[in-house]
Amino acid sequence: MTGKGAPSRGSPARLSAVWNPCRFVSTLFIIMATWLGYAQARNLPLYYYNLAQSARANYERSLLTKRPDLIDSYYIYAVASHEDYVRAYDAFYGQPVQQATATTLNSSQVFATLQQDPGNIALNLRYAQLAEAEGAARKALIAYQRSLRVDPNNVTALAGLKRITAVLGPNAAKGLLPRTKNDVKNRLAAANANDPETVFSLNGGFRYATSASSRPGIIPRSDSAILNASGSIFDERSLGKIDNLRLRTDLYAYSDFYPENPSSDYDLLSLKIGPVFTLASDWQLAFTPFGEISFLNYKRLSHREGAAVSIENLQDHWLNTVVFKLGRENFSSKFQGRNTAQADFSATFALYKLLSKDDYLFLSPGLAYNNANQDRFRYLQPAISAQYENLIIEKLLFRADISYFSRIYDGSEVDVAGQRRDFNITAGPSLTYKGFILDSIDIVGRYSYKQNWSNDSTQQYESHSTGLNVKWDY
Numbered sequence: 001m002t003g004k005g006a007p008s009r010g011s012p013a014r015l016s017a018v019w020n021p022c023r024f025v026s027t028l029f030i031i032m033a034t035w036l037g038y039a040q041a042r043n044l045p046l047y048y049y050n051l052a053q054s055a056r057a058n059y060e061r062s063l064l065t066k067r068p069d070l071i072d073s074y075y076i077y078a079v080a081s082h083e084d085y086v087r088a089y090d091a092f093y094g095q096p097v098q099q100a101t102a103t104t105l106n107s108s109q110v111f112a113t114l115q116q117d118p119g120n121i122a123l124n125l126r127y128a129q130l131a132e133a134e135g136a137a138r139k140a141l142i143a144y145q146r147s148l149r150v151d152p153n154n155v156t157a158l159a160g161l162k163r164i165t166a167v168l169g170p171n172a173a174k175g176l177l178p179r180t181k182n183d184v185k186n187r188l189a190a191a192n193a194n195d196p197e198t199v200f201s202l203n204g205g206f207r208y209a210t211s212a213s214s215r216p217g218i219i220p221r222s223d224s225a226i227l228n229a230s231g232s233i234f235d236e237r238s239l240g241k242i243d244n245l246r247l248r249t250d251l252y253a254y255s256d257f258y259p260e261n262p263s264s265d266y267d268l269l270s271l272k273i274g275p276v277f278t279l280a281s282d283w284q285l286a287f288t289p290f291g292e293i294s295f296l297n298y299k300r301l302s303h304r305e306g307a308a309v310s311i312e313n314l315q316d317h318w319l320n321t322v323v324f325k326l327g328r329e330n331f332s333s334k335f336q337g338r339n340t341a342q343a344d345f346s347a348t349f350a351l352y353k354l355l356s357k358d359d360y361l362f363l364s365p366g367l368a369y370n371n372a373n374q375d376r377f378r379y380l381q382p383a384i385s386a387q388y389e390n391l392i393i394e395k396l397l398f399r400a401d402i403s404y405f406s407r408i409y410d411g412s413e414v415d416v417a418g419q420r421r422d423f424n425i426t427a428g429p430s431l432t433y434k435g436f437i438l439d440s441i442d443i444v445g446r447y448s449y450k451q452n453w454s455n456d457s458t459q460q461y462e463s464h465s466t467g468l469n470v471k472w473d474y
Contacts, residue, residue, distance in 0.1 A: 051129070054156045055081035070121075070439075077122030084129075107131040107139065114143075119439065121147050125156055137164050142197075150439055197236055200474045204229040205444075207467025221461060224261060228469070230254040236276065244278040248286060267295040272308070282315045290327070304329040306342070320348040320362065340372040346383075359390035376420075378410040397432040423453045436470070444469045 059074040107130040114123040128143035141164045147157040205228060211221040235249045250272040258264040274288035292304040306327025313320055325344040330336075346366030354361055368381040383405035392398050407422040430446035450463040 051084065051156065052078070052081040054159070055125075058151075058155060073120055073122045077125055080122065080126055107134055107136065118146065119150055121150050121154065121157075125154075125160075128157075128160055132160065132164070140164055199232075199234045201232045201234075201471065202229075203231070203469055203471045205467055205469030207446075207465050209463060209465035211461050211463045221463075222261065222264075224258050224264065226467075227257040227259065228255065228467075239275070246276045247273070248276050248288060249273045250288070263297065265296065269293055274307075279311070282313055282317065284312050284314065286310045286312060299334065300332055302329055302331045302335075304342075316350065316352055318350055320350040322347045337374040338372055338377045340370050340377065342368065342370055344368040354388075356390060359388070362387040375410050379407040380410075381405050381407050395434045397434060398429065399432065400427075400429045402427040420454065420456050420459075422456075422459060424451070426450045432471075438472075440473050442471045442473075444471055 055074070055078040059071070059078040062071045062074040065071065107127055110123060110127045110130055114120065114127050117123060124143045124147040128140040128147070131137075131143065132140040140160065144157045144160040144164065147154055148161065151157070206226065207228065208223075208225050210223045230253060232250070232252045236246055238246050250270075252268075252270045254266075254268040256264075256266040270290060270292035272288040272290040274286065277285045277287075279285050287307065287309050289307040290305065293301065294303075295301045304327050306325060308323055308325040310321055310323040323344075323346050325342075327342045327344075328340065329342060330339045344366065345368075346364055348362055348364045351361040351363070353359065363384070363386050365384045366382075368383070370377065370379050370381065372378045383403065385401070385403035387399070387401050389397065389399045402425070404423075404425045406424070407420075409420040409422075426448065428446060428448035430444055432442050432444045434442050436443040445468050446466070448463075448465045450461075450465075452459060452461050454460050
């Protein structure tokens with residue numbers, strides 16, 4: 001029973017006295033926020049459990065490599081991932097979240113250790129996941145990519161890269177213009193101000209060539225043992241805070257040393273530097289002015305300068321690159337008649353998974369025009385080249401290159417045929433053993449055959465060469 005005049009519990013008068021719209025909305029908001037926080041926390045143990053399972057799978061797979069350094073790296077990461085899972089479980093079902101996370105390393109602490117060993121997969125994955133949890137997606141991106149350089153099939157790194165790309169968008173991960181298909185697969189580079197990408201490469205070895213000459217029009221051909229070395233630095237980074245504009249720098253040096261004939265020594269130094277613009281998620285436009293100088297010796301040299309415009313694809317599209325180049329080459333005083341303006345147009349088409357899941361074929365047709373001061377060096381040059389690469393067995397990479405060009409000269413020389421025509425073919429296989437001594441060091445054995453046909457008998461020659469090189473990429 002209720003008192004006289006007091007409304008019953010369900011009457012309209014009772015409800016109107018209690019109802020407050022503002023208080024109701026705020027209460028509802030608090031309930032929803034609490035529920036969402038609970039749901040998110042509830043999912044954390046499962047999230048870290050999946051990471052731990054993935055880390056364990058990577059560790060078990062690494063045992064097959066029989067490489068102690070790699071196995072140890074995966075083991076450390078698997079243990080760390082399991083500890084993360086335990087902390088997350090305790091945080092939700094036992095200890096307070098604050099207490100559980102207080103003992104966890106932050107990304108800055110891991111990064112300090114990572115700087116001492118940047119190729120360590122365990123440290124990179126640990127740093128990436130901590131950075132991702134802290135909301136530093138771009139820092140996580142570059143760490144996942146560093147992991148994929150060492151192990152392109154790493155399940156955790158691939159999943160992390162997919163998550164980051166979904167958050168930041170496809171423009172966040174830019175690929176370096178590939179020199180080989182291996183670079184397409186293993187070198188995704190971050191293109192932003194905080195995460196520039198720099199690749200160093202050194203190559204050295206020897207070869208023996210029959211009828212060899214770096215500049216056959218200047219130095220006579222002869223059989224030679226040749227020591228060679230090369231190095232390159234490729235760097236691409238954003239300019240300020242402009243996401244769609246980056247700066248590319250490509251420095252390359254090459255040297256051939258002929259122990260028995262130093263007059264044939266050949267040195268080359270080139271630099272390309274210019275802006276790169278994003279066209280779409282998978283395409284970019286590069287404008288790269290270049291300069292190049294080559295020496296046989298200080299009396300026999302040439303220098304080239306010009307600019308190239310290229311459209312480049314960053315994924316496995318059938319059209320890989322299109323390049324248009326204009327330049328000029330000037331020779332030392334003795335050969336000034338060869339000074340020339342040059343125009344070159346080429347494209348590269350890519351075909352993947354022809355014979356196996358790991359192979360590819362690059363096909364590159366091109367057309368060049370050499371407009372020299374003297375007619376005898378002025379020519380049109382159509383050309384085509386092909387490059388096939390396939391991973392035969394683990395760590396053993398087979399590659400075959402073949403190129404063909406013809407030179408149709410404008411002028412005539414003193415020979416029985418009148419107007420000169422040259423046809424040149426170069427072909428050769430190579431085998432690369434990857435991870436020789438260290439993960440980043442490869443050993444490469446190659447053979448090359450070159451044949452030049454000409455209606456000028458003095459320009460006909462045949463050459464064979466074989467060699468062994470050691471290559472280091474970082």
